[in-house]
Amino acid sequence: MERFVVAGGARLAGEVTVTGAKNSVLKLMAASLLAEGRTQLTAVPDILDVSIMSEVLRRLGCTVTRGERSVTIDVPAELKHEADYDLVRRMRASIAVLGPLVARCGEAKVALPGGDAIGSRGLDFHIAGLVKLGAHIESEHGYLIATAPRLTGAQVWLDFPSVGATENLLMASVLAKGTTTIDNAAREPDIVDLCDFLVAMGASIEGIGTSTLVVEGVERLTPVEHETLPDRIVAGTWAYAAALTRGDVYIRGGRPEHLEIALDKLAMAGAQVRADLDGFRVTMDGRPKSVDVVTLPYPGFPTDLQPMVLALNAVAEGTAMVTENVFEARWMFVNELTRLGADVRTDGHHAVVRGRERLSGAPVRAHDIRAGAALVLAGLVAEGVTEVADVHHIDRGYEGFVESLVALGADVRREDVEDELPF
Numbered sequence: 164m165e166r167f168v169v170a171g172g173a174r175l176a177g178e179v180t181v182t183g184a185k186n187s188v189l190k191l192m193a194a195s196l197l198a199e200g201r202t203q204l205t206a207v208p209d210i211l212d213v214s215i216m217s218e219v220l221r222r223l224g225c226t227v228t229r230g231e232r233s234v235t236i237d238v239p240a241e242l243k244h245e246a247d248y249d250l251v252r253r254m255r256a257s258i259a260v261l262g263p264l265v266a267r268c269g270e271a272k273v274a275l276p277g278g279d280a281i282g283s284r285g286l287d288f289h290i291a292g293l294v295k296l297g298a299h300i301e302s303e304h305g306y307l308i309a310t311a312p313r314l315t316g317a318q319v320w321l322d323f324p325s326v327g328a329t330e331n332l333l334m335a336s337v338l339a340k341g342t343t344t345i346d347n348a349a350r351e352p353d354i355v356d357l358c359d360f361l362v363a364m365g366a367s368i369e370g371i372g373t374s375t376l377v378v379e380g381v382e383r384l385t386p387v388e389h390e391t392l393p394d395r396i397v398a399g400t401w402a403y404a405a406a407l408t409r410g411d412v413y414i415r416g417g418r419p420e421h422l423e424i425a426l427d428k429l430a431m432a433g434a435q436v437r438a439d440l441d442g443f444r445v446t447m448d449g450r451p452k453s454v455d456v457v458t459l460p461y462p463g464f465p466t467d468l469q470p471m472v473l474a475l476n477a478v479a480e481g482t483a484m485v486t487e488n489v490f491e492a493r494w495m496f497v498n499e500l501t502r503l504g505a506d507v508r509t510d511g512h513h514a515v516v517r518g519r520e521r522l523s524g525a526p527v528r529a530h531d532i533r534a535g536a537a538l539v540l541a542g543l544v545a546e547g548v549t550e551v552a553d554v555h556h557i558d559r560g561y562e563g564f565v566e567s568l569v570a571l572g573a574d575v576r577r578e579d580v581e582d583e584l585p586f
């Protein structure tokens with residue numbers, strides 16, 4: 164077990180480079196299963212989730228080689244079709260192999276996932292969509308078993324623009340017979356990246372970037388080389404870190420057009436945001452002002468930056484309401500933030516944050532990737548020392564988080580924790 168020890172009182176200043184997007188690369192890796200042969204992905208972040216997905220693919224029969232910022236996946240003609248609980252429970256995104264496996268092998272057996280502790284995150288939209296495409300699905304002994312000798316195009320309406328369901332249905336339908344329409348599809352940049360990748364492989368997809376995707380199934384796809392798009396949530400984390408610490412950070416590789424509302428909120432809080440061709444810079448003089456935020460599917464305010472805006476509001480001038488519409492139980496972070504002295508009350512989907520002049524360092528625990536990163540940011544502006552435990556969550560999504568913070572002037576270190584209690 165490891166923890167981060169964060170000294171309060173930092174002002175972040177300097178430059179940080181954004182890595183490829185976690186939420187994109189994991190799906191690109193899963194989509195590589197759709198074509199026999201060698202796929203090469205570049206701008207791949209060095210994070211735990213990429214290691215987990217590499218292992219998922221290896222156990223399906225692929226040869227996966229990691230290079231500096233790249234991953235090469237050799238997909239055999241005959242794939243195995245089972246993703247076991249051992250791996251899927253460690254990373255919910257493993258469910259992304261479901262669609263490609265049914266499309267490619269006619270069958271898939273994928274363990275029901277665990278993953279982040281942020282709400283129930285059902286799979287009903289994934290299942291209903293695959294059933295529409297002609298798959299037979301049952302659940303047995305903790306596994307989803309899907310079979311379909313050949314998927315057939317269909318009209319699918321999603322109740323909610325789920326990122327994971329849109330991706331699974333896209334990956335299933337590109338090899339289906341006939342036309343599939345996915346209505347109320349998610350529009351996240353990660354989905355556009357996946358569509359671009361599939362199109363380069365030979366898929367036919369119309370409406371990319373809109374909420375109606377029309378896929379004309381093809382007989383086969385061919386492997387390609389593809390560069391992962393930059394991680395907008397990592398870029399957003401650094402933007403909020405700069406504002407929170409009243410700092411001045413240039414976020415190289417960050418794409419402001421993928422973060423419009425999140426950066427607009429920062430401007431409303433008093434930050435200056437200036438973009439150029441290579442990234443953007445966030446500068447904050449003085450105490451931030453409170454900002455109300457409502458999380459929504461893209462292009463709304465991203466739920467993955469909700470913990471960061473809560474942390475900002477915790478030290479801002481005024482009172483703010485933060486409304487969470489995407490995940491139902493994403494308030495576990497609030498309990499940890501209040502341990503640092505934040506004044507936050509939650510009621511259903513809403514959190515009311517009364518800004519305090521200062522927070523006070525304490526031991527806290529990361530429950531998921533983004534909450535973990537936000538606790539580190541809160542620790543940077545708390546008085547004294549904050550120890551963030553369970554940092555393996557942060558390692559799942561942030562490459563070299565501590566090293567980047569140190570380069571920006573923070574006093575943060577990683578240390579081993581020995582559990583002294585025998586139970």
Ligand code: UD1
Pocket residue numbers: 185186187189256282283284285286287288289290323324325326327328349460466467489490491
């Ligand atoms: C992805 C991202 C995650 C981000 C989320 C929303 C990855 C690896 N993770 O997660 O970082 O926070 O999008 O932007 O890309 N739902 C159902 N039934 C379903 C599917 C989803 O009820 O079949 C619900 C979920 O419980 C949740 C909401 O829909 O409340 C959104 O989930 P979804 O968009 O599918 O998120 P993920 O793909 O899991």
